[in-house]
Amino acid sequence: MVKFAHIADCHLGAFGRNPDLREYNLKAFEKAIDISIEREVDFIIIAGDLFHNPHPDMDVVNRAVQTLMRARRENIRIYSVYGSHDFNIARASLIDVLESAEVFKKVVNYLEEENRLVLKEDPSGVSIAGLSGRKNRADVSYFEQIDFSFPAGDDKSIFVFHSPIAELKPAEIHEERSLPLSSLPENFDYYAGGHIHMKIADSDNSIYYPGPTFGASYTDLVRDERGFYLVDDWEPEYIRFEEPEILSKRIDAEGLKIEELEEELESLLNELMEGDILLLKVFGRLSQGTPSDIDFNDIKSRLKGKGFDTVYLNRRELDGEELEHIKVKEEKEEEIERRLLEEQVGDEFGQSFGQELLKVLKMEKKDGETEHDYEERIWEEVWELVKKRDEYETGTDEAEGKENTEGQYEEKEYSREKGVGGQITLSDFGGDRS
Ligand SMILES: [Mn+2]
Structure with a gap:
């Protein structure tokens, strides 16, 4: 058997x-x-x-x-x-x-x-x-x-x-x-x-x-x-x-003022919770204030202090009422980029995506590299990043009960040439390439 x-x-x-x-x-x-x-x-x-x-x-x-x-x-x-x-x-x-x-x-x-x-x-x-x-x-x-x-x-x-x-x-x-x-x-x-x-x-x-x-x-x-x-x-x-053990919490911030969202977060912090991983999703559009008014790092570390190994915060769908003015202090270029991404992009993945994308776009042409090869190389790198991001933006969040059109398995039509003369060959498909 x-x-x-x-x-x-x-x-x-x-x-x-x-x-x-x-x-x-x-x-x-x-x-x-x-x-x-x-x-x-x-x-x-x-x-x-x-x-x-x-x-x-x-x-x-x-x-x-x-x-x-x-x-x-x-x-x-x-x-x-x-x-x-x-x-x-x-x-x-x-x-x-x-x-x-x-x-x-x-x-x-x-x-x-x-x-x-x-x-x-x-x-x-x-x-x-x-x-x-x-x-x-x-x-x-x-x-x-x-x-x-x-x-x-x-x-x-x-x-x-x-x-x-x-x-x-x-x-x-x-x-x-x-x-x-x-x-x-x-x-x-x-x-x-x-x-x-x-x-x-x-x-x-x-x-x-x-x-x-x-x-x-x-x-x-x-x-x-x-x-x-x-x-x-x-x-x-x-x-x-x-x-x-994974615990999932959601806070609907739609129409809340920033103080009200802070209260919601405080009451979550007072809840009795147990588990190894805490998933926290905060979503909706605030009626007053912007997400960066809240020190989410502090919230995360306080939640972690309740006994979780890790707290995974998802605030990609949290929006503020008005866009902030961008303040530029005396800092290095990389620091400004990092800070702006942290302030403007809700989640860690988006922040690192932004950073990596900037890094790729700043890559310089190598000695002896043709314009075409250079463009191809940049394109390949960007393509890899975009693929990663698309995979990250996964399908319908069932608990939410609404369609997420950016489904995990949905792909955008990328105009990439496939195989010889655009034909799909078995090696494209993962067969033996020898
Ligand atoms: Mn898979």
Whole structure:
């Protein structure tokens, strides 16, 4: 009897600006692997987005490899596809490096001449095939192009993918970005999904999404399910992580005067609260005063003093009545930029996005670099930043009950040329690039 773990959307390296959340995220992944080892699985499937970006920090890589190698030393095989985050169209991603080092095997194995996917056979006798995800409509058309008529066999089989399925997806994901159920290859015994950051189980069709092990955004953290699937003799069991305990608070500041918002915050500070992580969302338009009249750093540290490991403040949707006058003191250029961003941009992510964007835009042309190459380089860097930001601005905040049109899975139409002559090639899609 075969036993395997189905993990997805670990996003290792996420929350780069919040060391506590970054650590929680890494720990959750380690826990998933360690539980898989304890439960003596034959193999582990990682259905994309193992890393938060294609070239993560080396300390994150080191933690991930140490963890994966614990499983490898117990002779547990690991199979993966690219997600939308850990894939880079232009350069090899860390996923490629880990495959080369035989930490795991990619199960995207496509024969271009024959236009078909090849199954990889695990020593347990289970055959595995997969397709990687892309932040792009390309993956939809890809599924339509590939011949999925696998040679019939008696082996049990698993199909790994990193895309939303139209019939199963949450409402905020656009229909046209999703695959119709009918586009999945038939007759697999288990469909191991990734990309959707919530647990979805369609037992009729044997399609499962475990959702993230921890999450990579505020919206992910507001959702209360984190974990992975452990599949024993083809029966999926959801392993839910009860820890860390995440508490979510919201303050509607619509129409409040600044003093009234301060009172609200004070009364929150007097509330009895327990947990490891506090998520605080303050939103709405003040009728008088501006958000920067409030010392949010002080509020955060006082909330933290109530026993939380970390306080994650989201005030992107908090607006003031009038714009402030910008005061410029005698300070260095960088300090002015940093201060203005802190004053004008509500959240830490936006502030660091602004800083990084300014840094990129100030990059100088290298010696010998052509104008064209220089522009390309700047564009690539900006593109990477924008992708990160779009991913951060995640989908509908359910508790809020209103549509957020900037859905996590919605992509803007970027006029990027794809592949040769604009054609989408398999290497665009994450196949073997050799
Ligand atoms: Mn993801």
